[in-house]
Amino acid sequence: MPAPARxxxxxxxxxxxxxxxxxxxxxxxxxxxxxxxxxxxxxxCPECGCGGGWRTGKGLWMCVECAKKTSVTAGTIFxxxxxxxxxxxxxxxxVTSQTNGVSAQGLKDALGFGSYETAWAWLxxxxxxxxxxDRELLDGVVELDQSFVGGRSTGxxxxxxxxxxxxxxxxxxxxxxxxxxxxxxxxxxxxxxxIDFACDVITPGATIRTDGARMFTRxxxxxxIHESTPGNTAEDLDAVMPGPHLVSSLLKRWTAGTLHYRLxxxxxxxxxxxxxxxxxxxxxxxxxxxxxxxxxxxxxTDPHPLKxxxxx
Numbered sequence: 506m507p508a509p510a511r512x513x514x515x516x517x518x519x520x521x522x523x524x525x526x527x528x529x530x531x532x533x534x535x536x537x538x539x540x541x542x543x544x545x546x547x548x549x550c551p552e553c554g555c556g557g558g559w560r561t562g563k564g565l566w567m568c569v570e571c572a573k574k575t576s577v578t579a580g581t582i583f584x585x586x587x588x589x590x591x592x593x594x595x596x597x598x599x600v601t602s603q604t605n606g607v608s609a610q611g612l613k614d615a616l617g618f619g620s621y622e623t624a625w626a627w628l629x630x631x632x633x634x635x636x637x638x639d640r641e642l643l644d645g646v647v648e649l650d651q652s653f654v655g656g657r658s659t660g661x662x663x664x665x666x667x668x669x670x671x672x673x674x675x676x677x678x679x680x681x682x683x684x685x686x687x688x689x690x691x692x693x694x695x696x697x698x699x700i701d702f703a704c705d706v707i708t709p710g711a712t713i714r715t716d717g718a719r720m721f722t723r724x725x726x727x728x729x730i731h732e733s734t735p736g737n738t739a740e741d742l743d744a745v746m747p748g749p750h751l752v753s754s755l756l757k758r759w760t761a762g763t764l765h766y767r768l769x770x771x772x773x774x775x776x777x778x779x780x781x782x783x784x785x786x787x788x789x790x791x792x793x794x795x796x797x798x799x800x801x802x803x804x805x806t807d808p809h810p811l812k813x814x815x816x817x
Contacts, residue, residue: 518797525598525793535590536564540577542797543804551575577804582630584808592616596627597803601795605763606779622811629814632775634799634806635782642708643685646677649703649715650746651691652753654760655770669770670694671756671777672702675748685785686752688777690770700724716745756780 512518519525529535540548548558550568557569565574578584583593599615600607607615613624653668670691676684687706692698700723703713709728715721717735724731734745759780760768768776786795 512794512797514791514793518791518793520791520793522598522602525594525796529591529594532590533564535594536577539581539583539590539800539804542801543577543581551580580808581804582634582806582808583803593627594800597631597799598796600628600631601799602792604783605759606783608764626811626814629772629775630806630809631799631803632779633809634803636778637802643674643676643687643706644708644711645679645684646712646714647674647703647707648677648746648748649674649699649707649713649721650749651695651699652749652756654753654757655768655773669773671753672699673749673752674703674706675752677748683748683751686781688752688756688781690774690777695720697723700727703727703729714746752784755784759783 514520515524519528529538547556548566549556550558550566550571550573552573552575553568553571555568555570558566559569561567561574565576567574578586578590583590586593596612596616599612607628609621609625609628612618612628613621616624618624650673652671652673654671655668670693672689672691673686674688675686678684687702689702689706691702695718697720700720703724704727707713707729710730712730712732713721713724714732714734715724717733721731721733756777760776764776782799786798789795
């Protein structure tokens with residue numbers, strides 16, 4: 506059966522915690538749900554691509570063509586996990602049901618993990634599922650700017666501190682409200698990688714608003730409509746690029762309030778992915794929908810073992 510174009514609460518995902526508990530009492534129920542998310546049109550063998558198969562007594566799928574057995578978690582972030590799938594589901598619900606998310610210590614306390622490292626690894630696995638590689642490009646009017654994040658640097662301004670430079674692109678809708686956002690850890694302050702970033706995340710032909718930095722004149726050559734406002738002549742610097750400045754403020758508040766500044770530059774791109782996931786769904790009233798979307802992307806995300814998480 507094809508996946509629904511718009512999932513329905515109470516049918517495709519649980520709407521409340523009470524529904525969540527009744528839907529997923531054990532691992533078998535969790536596997537059934539993951540199977541529908543991973544193969545919405547019916548089982549497809551990951552080895553040969555055949556669309557036929559049957560269930561074995563141990564809950565595995567066997568392909569009718571190549572006879573290969575596979576589990577619904579194989580090749581996903583749940584691959585070879587020794588923890589019950591129901592615990593994973595509880596973690597996903599806990600992460601998505603809270604507006605600002607949860608820290609590794611908070612997840613450890615909530616689920617009773619024996620170590621902080623386990624909670625940290627689970628959150629990083631989930632963060633890798635929060636951004637789809639084929640996500641839609643920003644369009645319309647987009648504000649592009651750079652900010653800094655990564656702790657406190659008393660008495661120093663962003664470019665002269667040891668904070669990490671973050672490139673921010675944020676849409677403006679026809680009513681002037683903020684739309685979707687894209688974030689990236691920049692190579693350096695004011696580098697040309699900001700132009701590459703714009704080409705990666707913004708639709709050609711869109712209007713890009715920037716400050717008066719000369720390098721942004723290259724945007725016109727890339728097929729964008731470029732509008733610049735010199736910041737050195739503005740009385741209020743925040744008013745030059747209000748969208749990115751607001752996003753930057755919310756990002757800093759989130760890293761302080763939820764992560765308690767416990768983020769390293771090495772893993773910063775994945776924290777930015779989580780913030781992007783939450784910001785772009787900030788108007789959603791159905792927290793269960795976020796649970797659905799994250800699981801949907803989790804079954805399409807590589808396992809990422811702990812050794813890779815630590816050393817990446």
